Amino acid sequence: MRYSIGELARRTGLTIKAVRFYSDRGLVPPSGRNTAGQRRYDDTALARLALVRTLRELGLDLATIREVADGEATVADVAARHAEALELQIRVLRVRHAVLTAVAKRGSTPEETNLMHQLARLSEVERRRLVDGFLAEALGDRPELAGIARTLTPELPASPSPGQLDAWIELAGLTQDAEFRAVLRRLADEHEGGLCRDLAADVRDAVTPALEAGVPPDSPQAGAIVDGLRRHPAELREWLRFVNDPRRERYLELLAVINGWAAPESLTPALDWLAAATA
Structure with missing residues (x-):
């Protein structure tokens, strides 16, 4: 059966202009011409x-399509190559979407926008270097805190969700906060001295039950x-x-x-109650 360009267009849903373009490029060569010299196409x-x-x-x-149409490559081969390229594009678009969403949500300045963009584009090695440097400065070179450092280390997956990307951008921003580093450094000092461990246990054992029971502070x-609690109110x-700094809980x-x-249990209500009780 022989088809005109118009008939090919109707059967494929393409425009006549598109069919002529593909024919002129040699992707769909005509099988012959009619007596008037018009191109004709077969099945x-x-x-x-x-x-x-x-x-x-x-x-x-078009070059890849020509390979497939001419039998130089299989559909499966080019699909695999194209899928890999698309995956890379999707990752880039996810990063851009996360940055733009964060900028819109926070009303960021141009400087903050640039910082978030740079943090979002870091490689895995660069992310690890950033976090390791932050934790080293915040916790110090203390072998006894190595376990804590591991539990505070983010591990962004190779294909993060939009929510994970957004969380990474915000967390990476926190690592640049000098005041937050100082907060963690102070908590690390008190943890090493036992104060942080003891008071955290007391909050869980005494303060949280009182809060849940509705005891006024x-x-x-x-x-x-x-x-x-056997602590001087000023010490408490x-x-x-430091421990009730909102950045600490937000980081977690x-x-x-x-x-x-799983989302961590919030200590803020119990800490707020204790702050009111010691005011």
């Missing part, structure tokens, strides 16, 4: 045109709980100033998102 050309249309809609370039019962207030929340962990 093989119709099948080639359908393949060309499909591959173009999948984003393949300005009540005699609350005062007895504070006295039972100083500890709370972001870390859980990046690493795919």
